[in-house]
Amino acid sequence: MADNPGPLDGVRVTELAGIGPGPFCGMLLADLGADVVQVERPGGASPALPPHVQVANRGKRSVVVDLKDPRGADVILRLAERSDVFLEGYRPGVAERLGVGPADCQARNPRLVYGRMTGWGQEGPLAPAAGHDIGYLAVTGALHAIGDADGPPQIPVNYLGDYGGGAMFLALGVVSALLAARATGRGQVVDAAIVDGASVLQAATYGYLASGMWQDRRGANLLDGGTPYYSVYATADGRHMAVGALEPRFYARLIELLFAPEGVPADLPGQHDMARWGELRATFAARFATRTQAEWAKVFEGSDACVAPVLPMKEAAEHPHLAARGTYVEVDGVTQPAPAPRFGPGSSAPRALRAGRVAATGEHTREVLTELGVPDIEELLSAGIARQA
Numbered sequence: 172m173a174d175n176p177g178p179l180d181g182v183r184v185t186e187l188a189g190i191g192p193g194p195f196c197g198m199l200l201a202d203l204g205a206d207v208v209q210v211e212r213p214g215g216a217s218p219a220l221p222p223h224v225q226v227a228n229r230g231k232r233s234v235v236v237d238l239k240d241p242r243g244a245d246v247i248l249r250l251a252e253r254s255d256v257f258l259e260g261y262r263p264g265v266a267e268r269l270g271v272g273p274a275d276c277q278a279r280n281p282r283l284v285y286g287r288m289t290g291w292g293q294e295g296p297l298a299p300a301a302g303h304d305i306g307y308l309a310v311t312g313a314l315h316a317i318g319d320a321d322g323p324p325q326i327p328v329n330y331l332g333d334y335g336g337g338a339m340f341l342a343l344g345v346v347s348a349l350l351a352a353r354a355t356g357r358g359q360v361v362d363a364a365i366v367d368g369a370s371v372l373q374a375a376t377y378g379y380l381a382s383g384m385w386q387d388r389r390g391a392n393l394l395d396g397g398t399p400y401y402s403v404y405a406t407a408d409g410r411h412m413a414v415g416a417l418e419p420r421f422y423a424r425l426i427e428l429l430f431a432p433e434g435v436p437a438d439l440p441g442q443h444d445m446a447r448w449g450e451l452r453a454t455f456a457a458r459f460a461t462r463t464q465a466e467w468a469k470v471f472e473g474s475d476a477c478v479a480p481v482l483p484m485k486e487a488a489e490h491p492h493l494a495a496r497g498t499y500v501e502v503d504g505v506t507q508p509a510p511a512p513r514f515g516p517g518s519s520a521p522r523a524l525r526a527g528r529v530a531a532t533g534e535h536t537r538e539v540l541t542e543l544g545v546p547d548i549e550e551l552l553s554a555g556i557a558r559q560a
Contacts, residue, residue: 177204230527320390336369
């Protein structure tokens with residue numbers, strides 16, 4: 172058992188290395204205590220990035236094996252035989268051609284949960300096509316909803332598609348199938364597609380759309396910057412404050428602090444006077460522009476006005492609340508988010524899991540092959556079919 176076990180302690184995962192949501196899902200499982208063995212192909216790791224900054228690989232053991240060689244594919248099947256979960260993010264059909272598809276792996280291990288991560292899914296007209304986060308979001312309607320009313324859609328990095336709609340749903344599917352496998356003795360194939368997950372993230376919004384409470388255009392709704400009291404404003408130093416004062420009591424506190432010490436202007440439009448929202452937004456903008464972000468942060472600190480400074484990534488770890496919770500940690504000189512969520516005997520005593528270090532590519536090849544009972548390990552290494560860091 173690990174020194175600081177998580178709820179997935181004892182779960183064995185084989186992850187075929189890739190990019191984006193697949194490795195991120197593996198990281199989530201490793202963060203929660205699973206023994207994740209990541210299999211990289213020879214020459215497959217990014218030479219531009221040293222291993223210790225590839226945070227999505229933290230907490231995993233690293234093996235280098237050539238899947239295109241039959242002896243390398245046999246190593247993967249041996250891993251599948253003793254694993255609870257198998258993760259791959261290839262285009263549909265690739266794993267099958269390599270001899271490590273679901274049927275191949277589950278023939279060795281009927282209890283295996285086989286997780287597949289793609290953008291378009293395993294079937295459908297676009298299933299074999301290449302793609303990236305931005306395209307997946309584009310066809311689901313999610314990208315259309317983000318941005319100012321008078322501007323183009325804005326790109327939410329790759330948080331919403333790759334990680335929110337992809338990796339998180341793959342992790343949920345894998346853990347759900349793992350529970351079922353333990354109850355029934357039968358594994359399942361989890362088909363996690365970013366287009367599916369990103370669509371599910373919009374479930375409530377589709378309900379609002381059907382009810383007439385949501386307009387199918389940007390910057391015209393309650394939660395997309397369409398209201399002046401749920402928006403972002405520039406400060407005197409060119410930085411920004413985020414305002415999310417939806418409820419009346421929070422809004423009252425917002426305008427009280429925003430206009431102190433002079434007091435709230437007598438002619439200030441009402442919160443829900445839509446005809447004067449343009450005027451209200453302009454008034455808020457002018458007021459926020461009179462002070463720096465640090466000054467406004469001090470004004471609103473600890474209040475129920477629902478106002479917060481918009482921090483760049485390098486400053487987030489220094490925010491007093493996040494620092495107090497240990498939301499960010501440093502591993503091998505790299506600042507990164509700590510594992511989440513937290514676990515403990517009660518909500519009053521949450522226990523944070525530790526972020527593991529990132530292994531060198533192939534650091535555990537000999538170790539894992541020995542555990543599997545692979546014969547002629549040194550021959551595989553000398554032939555380049557496997558590689559030890």
